[in-house]
Amino acid sequence: MCVLRPQSLRSPFKILNESSGPYETAKSLRAQVLPLVEELGIAALKIGMLPTADIVLEVARLLAETDLPAPVIDPVFQSSSGYELMEKEAIEALVTELMPLARLLTPKIFLKQRP
DSSP states (O other), rough: OOOOSSSSSSSSSOOOOOGGOOOOOOOHHHHHHHHHHHHHHOOOOOOOOOOSSHHHHHHHHHHHHSOOOOOOOOOOBBBOOBBBOOOOHHHHIIIIIIIIGOHHHHHHHHHOOOO
């Protein structure tokens, strides 16, 4: 459910299948981001829903290892119907590992309400 289109400018990526689960994996996310970083000059980066801690940590690693700019972080925690879209561990990793790297954080009432 990461909002990455499975291709680069030069070649398409393999689409995830049923056995890989409902989300991108950290490995597949890295495989999609690195070619884009190498091919393009990324001037801005906005991060939304990151459902698992592995994905959050991989994004933090990519930011540290590449020349990607400091991101705008606009986290998506719940659907409008109240369905949880991030694992608890993902929220913890987002707060401790990724938010300190942000250029801008969008406010979320949900974070204030969490214990």
